[in-house]
Structure formats: C-alpha cells, structure tokens
Amino acid sequence: MIRHTITPRPDWQRTVEEQGLVYPLARHADGELRPYWDESAYYSFTLDEVETLEETVEELHRMCLAAADHIVSANRFPDLGITDPRVVAAVAESWHRRAELPSVYGRFDLRYDGTGPAKMLEYNADTPTSLVEAASPQWFWMEDRFPGADQWNSLHERLVAAWKKQGDLLPPGSPLYFAHSTADELGEDLMTVAYLKETAEQAGLATDWLPVEDIGFDRLSGRFVDNKLRFIRSCFKLYPWEWLTTDRFGSHVLDTLDNGGGTGSTLWIEPAWKMLLSNKALLAVLWELYPGHPNLLPAYLDGPRELAGTAGYVSKPLLGREGAGVAVHRPGADPVVREEPCCYQELAPLPAFDGNHVVLGAWTVEGESAGLGIRESAGLVTDEYARFVPHLIR
Secondary structure, three states, X not given: OEXXXXXXXXXXXXXXXXXXXXXXXXEOOOOOEEEOEOOOXXXXXXXXXXXXXXXHHHHHHHHHHHHHHHHHHOOXXXXXXXXXXXXXXXXXXXXXXXXXXXXXXXXXXXXXXXXXXXXXXXXXXXXXXXXHHHHOHHHXXXXXXXXXXXXXXXXXXXXXXXXXXXXXXXXXXXXXXXXEOOOOOOOHHHHHHHHHHHHHHHOOOOEEEEEHHHOEEEOOOOEEEOOOOOEOOEEEEOOOHHHHOOOOOHHHHHHOEOOOOOOOOEEEEOOHHHHHOOOOHHHHHHHHHOOOOOOOOOEEOOOOHHHHHOOOEEEEEOOOOOOOOOEXXXXXXXXXXXXXXXXXXXXXXXXXXXXXXXXXXXXXXXXXXXXXXXXXXXXXXXXXXXXXXXXXXX
C-alpha cells in the first residue's frame, strides 16, 4: 500500500460532476471550499493485498451475521438501545425472514496500512454513502490516467446483478421507489439514490423516486402513498431506520411493515434487520463472540475497562454518521464513561501517509466483497471534511 502524488487532470471538477459526483468540493469551518474529490494523490496496492482484504471483508460480514443472530436469539436489543417492543418485534421478524427480503449493500470502515491485518472500525450497513465516487468517478479516473490498470472495484456490475437476482422478492405490479431526504444540502444522498436507481433500471426493474418528506399516508386505505396518491409497495430509502421508526409516521411504518410475509403494505430496503449491523454496539458483541480475532479491536459497552491504561480508546455513540460524537482518549487518560450509550473501542490510530490519516471503505454487495473507497482526513477521526482519494492495483 503506497501513496503517490500526481497532478490532477485539467478541468477535473467538471469531469467528475458529469460522472455524478456533484459535490466535488466541501465547505470547511473557515468558510473556504476545498476538494472533497482529491486526485492530487492516489494509492496503489498489490494484488495480494487486495485479495487478502477481500477475504477479510467477507469473513467479517459472516461474523457480523452471526453476531446479529446472537443479538436476536439472546434478546440483546437493549444493548443496542432498541427498547420499543414493536421495533424489537419488527427487527426480529425481519431477521427471521431475511431470505425473503431484498438486502443490497454495506460498507466496512477498516484501519489498514499494508503491514498487518486490517482492523474493523465499524460496519455501515443501513445507509452507507460515498458509493457514487467509489463506483464510477474513480474507475473513470483510472481509465484516463492509467489505461490498462486494474482496481478493486466491481461495484456497478455487482449492484446490477443484485437487483436482477432480488427483483423476484419485490411486490409485483408496483415500481420500486427510491427515496432520500431533502435535508441533504450537498446532494450526496440524492446522487447516491439516483445511482442506485440507475443500477436497478439496468437490471430491468420499474422504478420511481420521491423525497422522504413527500411520502404520505392514506388513512382510509392504511397505506403509504406517493405524491400522486399511488400505493408505495416497495421503497429503497437512504434514511436510517432509527429515524424511520421514530418520526411522526413511525407507528404507521410498523403497522404496515412488509417483512416478507406478504401481509404488510410497504417493503423497505434496506430491511429492518440492518439496524443490527449499523449500530456501534455490534463491535462489542463481536469482541464477545470472537475475542482476540486478528481483524477486530477490543470493544465494550460498559466502559473502557483496561483500554484506558493501555492502548487508549475511542468512545463512539451507538448511532451516528461521519464521526459525529466520536471522542479519542489517549493512553493513560482517566477513564470516562459517557452519559449517552456508547461503544468503547481500543484506539487504533489511523495510519498517516504523508501526514494524511487514511481509512479504507470496503464495500459489500449481497455480502460479497465488491470494491474500495479511500478517505483521508487531517485528524484521527474521519469526519465530514475528509477527502476521497482514488486507488489502483499495481
């Protein structure tokens, strides 16, 4: 794993915007716009490194499924902060019926520097983003700059194949809706949904889309409807389940949830059982089930335990995106147990390449390894100011 510097392509911003990355710049705290898509550098990997990482990702996914099964069978929902009996029942039923429910993709965040086993930092399995840049612009960048090279990137073809395979699980006679929140001002969620909609259309599915805020509920029929009062039988939503079940219409979501039994009204993608994999408590459950595993970091729910006096630790809220609420506690610091429910994970500082802290975003489609996106940050926490940097296999 090597970081290389390179001169960006002329007119690179227009190029990536035309490829769907309409948010190539990010506004920083000082008000200045700086590149989010950063092609002044790239990373190269050996084929052996990529193949090892692929095996790691698929093993971690299998372990996460085993952890999800343990959470359901042992009723560990309170450890995840899921205490509403109706939500518990919905997630448990979704898990038991998972073979009947479409489930498309997820993203592991990994700590890796090329010299040892990758370490799992978290699994974003409900509403992962950075998909567009990983699937398309970095592939076209490679074809422009390094014709004939290869990349850890089969995202597009795997997504199309997944929709083709899972299309039979969708309710007949209705389009598959794609929904995002208009609260997303940068356009990242919008373009992620638009890209996934495109892959579904290439798979031959009938699709439509609308903002989450435009989804209505028809009290007479007891069903969710679009802005033309048409029933919504299935919907991919880039909207976290913890929001969906607690919003104003949350009770209607649970009342009309189609968990594969055919008795409900709306089938949501990703399914409700993905709540089990997008919660940071998963990290502690994994460490319980697989203590000492080379791809895991020690993690606990009741406090940092021995981590405070040895390696240091990171406290992470159970739910959150882009590093929100994550706190780094250096070795030897007094242990702190936060008031909000957190996961306390051993501190594994992100490796620094030329002063840039890097995290690997390893994608899965239908549980199989599908591609890589790399983000760099100035500090140890990968936040909303991180930069996306392309890669290739040398």
